[in-house]
Amino acid sequence: MIPVENLDQRRYRLAYQGAAKKRTLCAVPLGALEKLEKTLVGKSAAMRELKENILKLCRHDTTVLIQGETGTGKELVANMLHALSPRSQKKFVAINCAAMPDQLLEALLFGYERGSFTGADRQTTGYLDNASGGTLFLDEISETSASLQAKLLRVLQERAFYRLGGHELIPADVRIISATNMDLRALASKGEFRHDLFYRLNVVKVATPPLRARKEDIPELALHFLQDVRENLNGEIPAEGFSDSAMAMLMNHVWPGNARELRNAIEHAAIFAQSALIEPGDFPRLNEDDKATMKTRGFSSEGSGASVEGLTAVDLREARRRFEEDYFLELYRKTGHNLKEVARRAGVDLATVYRKFGYLKKADPISE
Numbered sequence: 001m002i003p004v005e006n007l008d009q010r011r012y013r014l015a016y017q018g019a020a021k022k023r024t025l026c027a028v029p030l031g032a033l034e035k036l037e038k039t040l041v042g043k044s045a046a047m048r049e050l051k052e053n054i055l056k057l058c059r060h061d062t063t064v065l066i067q068g069e070t071g072t073g074k075e076l077v078a079n080m081l082h083a084l085s086p087r088s089q090k091k092f093v094a095i096n097c098a099a100m101p102d103q104l105l106e107a108l109l110f111g112y113e114r115g116s117f118t119g120a121d122r123q124t125t126g127y128l129d130n131a132s133g134g135t136l137f138l139d140e141i142s143e144t145s146a147s148l149q150a151k152l153l154r155v156l157q158e159r160a161f162y163r164l165g166g167h168e169l170i171p172a173d174v175r176i177i178s179a180t181n182m183d184l185r186a187l188a189s190k191g192e193f194r195h196d197l198f199y200r201l202n203v204v205k206v207a208t209p210p211l212r213a214r215k216e217d218i219p220e221l222a223l224h225f226l227q228d229v230r231e232n233l234n235g236e237i238p239a240e241g242f243s244d245s246a247m248a249m250l251m252n253h254v255w256p257g258n259a260r261e262l263r264n265a266i267e268h269a270a271i272f273a274q275s276a277l278i279e280p281g282d283f284p285r286l287n288e289d290d291k292a293t294m295k296t297r298g299f300s301s302e303g304s305g306a307s308v309e310g311l312t313a314v315d316l317r318e319a320r321r322r323f324e325e326d327y328f329l330e331l332y333r334k335t336g337h338n339l340k341e342v343a344r345r346a347g348v349d350l351a352t353v354y355r356k357f358g359y360l361k362k363a364d365p366i367s368e
């Protein structure tokens with residue numbers, strides 16, 4: 001780990017450009033290494049190993065299982081495996097197996113024939129068709145039903161599938177990459193996931209390391225995310241880098257949500273920072289128990305704590321302000337400090353959320 005006190009503050013400026021490593025491996029697509037270095041940030045031993053594995057795997061159609069904690073970059077790795085592969089000119093189709101009911105997932109994946117279920121009024125192609133020639137990414141594979149597992153096994157064994165309600169075996173020209181944050185082998189030995197499918201998916205396993213195991217990557221990642229936030233958020237962001245104490249704070253946090261949590265924290269700080277260097281106070285309280293924060297604010301720890309009775313002591317305008325404060329803070333906690341998700345759940349646009357939080361900041365210990 002890089003001792004923080006030895007780090008020159010200038011290294012945290014945006015001017016810092018992670019110089020692409022020389023091409024040490026031959027027979028990788030031209031520019032692959034540079035692309036990988038730019039996208040998948042980190043020079044720790046664990047990240048180097050991960051990138052070397054990607055370079056080895058990207059040229060082949062091997063089925064890959066990506067295993068790692070939430071927010072460690074599993075989808076990013078799958079994306080790179082596709083982008084650097086001979087299939088890169090065709091589609092990368094990602095599907096989250098936990099995000100929808102089983103039948104809908106099967107219909108989306110395999111497509112269906114007319115009349116195969118109520119509402120199936122015409123033949124429809126599925127993701128397996130759409131991804132033909134490309135890559136199919138099955139995220140959260142552990143969440144698939146027994147029925148879908150059986151169908152996926154056929155795809156992997158026979159490289160073919162049936163549309164729902166169909167009798168024609170259709171060739172599946174896709175490379176399959178799957179991901180999970182569970183121990184799939186353990187699930188298989190407990191009988192909670194098909195053994196035969198596990199072995200078909202796990203031809204090669206790639207592990208994405210947690211951020212706490214590669215803390216030396218935090219400064220580079222933090223700058224990468226800050227740059228990204230500056231490029232993607234509307235409006236002026238004065239922050240260009242991090243103060244030493246802010247960087248020390250980032251290095252000392254455990255990051256249970258890994259790179260995603262770091263990215264969200266930096267987005268928050270970039271919005272709140274008033275000057276060129278982000279300071280510790282610009283971040284959400286990283287190690288706090290959010291419920292405790294809510295309590296110090298006089299809110300109950302569960303949901304909307306401002307009781308109607310208490311609110312009747314103030315006028316409607318003030319009552320509304322207090323309720324909104326509570327509402328947005330609770331959403332902020334529930335979404336893991338993700339402002340975009342707060343906006344989505346509240347049904348308002350992102351600018352409104354920023355305005356609310358900018359306004360909250362003045363009165364709120366969360367940003368002290």
Ligand SMILES: Nc1ncnc2c1ncn2[C@@H]1O[C@H](COP(=O)(O)OP(=O)(O)OP(=O)(O)O)[C@@H](O)[C@H]1O
Pocket residue numbers: 039040041042068069070071072073074075076077181208221224259260263
């Ligand atoms: N090494 C990295 N370099 C740059 N960005 C990264 C890196 N790892 C993760 N990220 C970023 O962190 C966020 C989370 O990454 P990703 O969605 O790939 O994680 P995941 O492992 O699929 O998470 P989950 O299990 O929750 O689906 C994304 O914004 C991604 O771009």
Ligand SMILES: [Mg+2]
Pocket residue numbers: 074075139
């Ligand atoms: Mg993911």
